[in-house]
Amino acid sequence: MEAQDLKKAGLKATLPRIRILQILENSKQRHMSAEDVYKTLLDHGEEVGLATVYRVLTQFESAGLVMRHNFDSGHSVFELDSGVHHDHMVCLKTGKVVEFQNEEIEKLQKAIAEKHGYDLVEHSLVLYVKPK
Amino acid sequence: MEAQDLKKAGLKATLPRIRILQILENSKQRHMSAEDVYKTLLDHGEEVGLATVYRVLTQFESAGLVMRHNFDSGHSVFELDSGVHHDHMVCLKTGKVVEFQNEEIEKLQKAIAEKHGYDLVEHSLVLYVKPK
DNA sequence: TCCTCAACGACATTTATTCTCATTTAAAGT
DNA sequence: ACTTTAAATGAGAATAAATGTCGTTGAGGA
Numbered sequence: 001m002e003a004q005d006l007k008k009a010g011l012k013a014t015l016p017r018i019r020i021l022q023i024l025e026n027s028k029q030r031h032m033s034a035e036d037v038y039k040t041l042l043d044h045g046e047e048v049g050l051a052t053v054y055r056v057l058t059q060f061e062s063a064g065l066v067m068r069h070n071f072d073s074g075h076s077v078f079e080l081d082s083g084v085h086h087d088h089m090v091c092l093k094t095g096k097v098v099e100f101q102n103e104e105i106e107k108l109q110k111a112i113a114e115k116h117g118y119d120l121v122e123h124s125l126v127l128y129v130k131p132k
Numbered sequence: 133m134e135a136q137d138l139k140k141a142g143l144k145a146t147l148p149r150i151r152i153l154q155i156l157e158n159s160k161q162r163h164m165s166a167e168d169v170y171k172t173l174l175d176h177g178e179e180v181g182l183a184t185v186y187r188v189l190t191q192f193e194s195a196g197l198v199m200r201h202n203f204d205s206g207h208s209v210f211e212l213d214s215g216v217h218h219d220h221m222v223c224l225k226t227g228k229v230v231e232f233q234n235e236e237i238e239k240l241q242k243a244i245a246e247k248h249g250y251d252l253v254e255h256s257l258v259l260y261v262k263p264k
Numbered sequence: 265t266c267c268t269c270a271a272c273g274a275c276a277t278t279t280a281t282t283c284t285c286a287t288t289t290a291a292a293g294t
Numbered sequence: 295a296c297t298t299t300a301a302a303t304g305a306g307a308a309t310a311a312a313t314g315t316c317g318t319t320g321a322g323g324a
Contacts, residue, residue: 012289012290012291012301012302013290013291014289014290014301014302014303015289015290015303016302016303017302033280034280034281035280047304048303048304049303049304049305049306050281050304050305051281051282051283051303051304051305051306052302052303052304054280054281054282055282055302055303056302058282070202070204072202072256074279074280074311074312075279075280075281076280076281089244089245089248089250091250092253098248100244100248102240102244104236104240105237105240105241108234108236108237108240109237109259112221112232112234112259113221113259113261116221116230116232116261117263117264118221118223118259118261118262118263118264119261119262119263119264120259120260120261121224121260121261121262122260123257123258123259123260124204124256124257124258124260125255125256125257125258126255126256126257127241127244127245127250127252127255128252128253128254128255128256129245129248129250129251129252129253130250130251130253131249131250131251132249132250132251144270144271144320144321144322145321145322146270146271146272146320146321147272147320147321148271148272148273149271165311166311166312167310167311179273180272180273181272181273181274181275182273182274182312183272183273183274183275183312183313183314184271184272184273186311186312186313187271187272187313188271190312190313206281206310206311207310207311207312208311208312
């Protein structure tokens with residue numbers, strides 16, 4: 001039950017928040033924009049304002065429930081935080097998003113930051129690809 | 133002389149284009165937003181519209197003179213194309229941008245795309261770091 | 265120098281997102 | 295269950311980045 005997940009994350013279990021969480025969990029697309037979520041809400045006959053969708057998604061991000069990505073598409077997309085780190089590959093032809101992990105790249109990134117006297121906090125790696 | 137660089141790139145050597153190119157070449161910051169360029173123009177007493185700055189930067193990008201990057205700051209930044217590929221490391225504390233190259237990461241990226249049946253077209257890798 | 269079309273400047277418009285504020289609602293207390 | 299209250303919401307205005315429109319200007323070939 002989603003209400004518990006929200007409580008656990010320190011958020012009041014309001015209707016908009018429950019609905020949005022459900023949509024993120026049940027949607028076919030793992031990566032949705034705020035606009036996508038809003039349209040889905042409307043399709044389901046819910047009365048939720050767009051501003052609320054943005055607010056809630058940002059809160060979910062702060063609470064660690066979702067991750068925000070800025071691909072080159074001009075708007076942010078959100079995905080449920082699976083807890084497993086991964087990067088993304090975006091097909092320029094179809095828009096399909098593939099997730100991948102590569103331990104070696106992770107290590108190299110950390111090493112590079114260290115070499116320059118920094119601690120790696122986070123990173124954004126997106127591969128833009130096209131079908132062979 | 134910049135006018136020649138523009139001609140070579142297939143662009144008419146207009147005053148706004150020359151000025152903007154000079155700014156990119158002489159600025160302390162290697163990475164400037166359209167707004168940054170615009171403000172610098174105004175500081176120099178030039179009469180150039182903001183729309184022109186955006187247009188020109190986009191043309192420069194198409195012509196291969198500059199590269200556009202979308203860091204997580206919400207707006208695009210542009211840098212002169214040095215011809216040498218590199219990725220970026222952004223300090224979350226100071227905003228400082230460090231450039232780096234890593235052949236190994238490049239190879240791994242290509243291999244990952246291949247493994248999924250794609251050709252790697254380009255990529256965006258940004259490390260967000262903080263001082264040790 | 266003249267002519268022409270690409271480029272420009274000013275400003276309207278679009279898109280993504282955030283803000284404001286009056287109203288509603290979750291949930292803690294009675 | 296009912297009241298209370300601070301937090302959350304909805305509606306729409308506001309903002310920021312970027313692009314479009316259109317009448318005017320100017321670069322560079324004739």
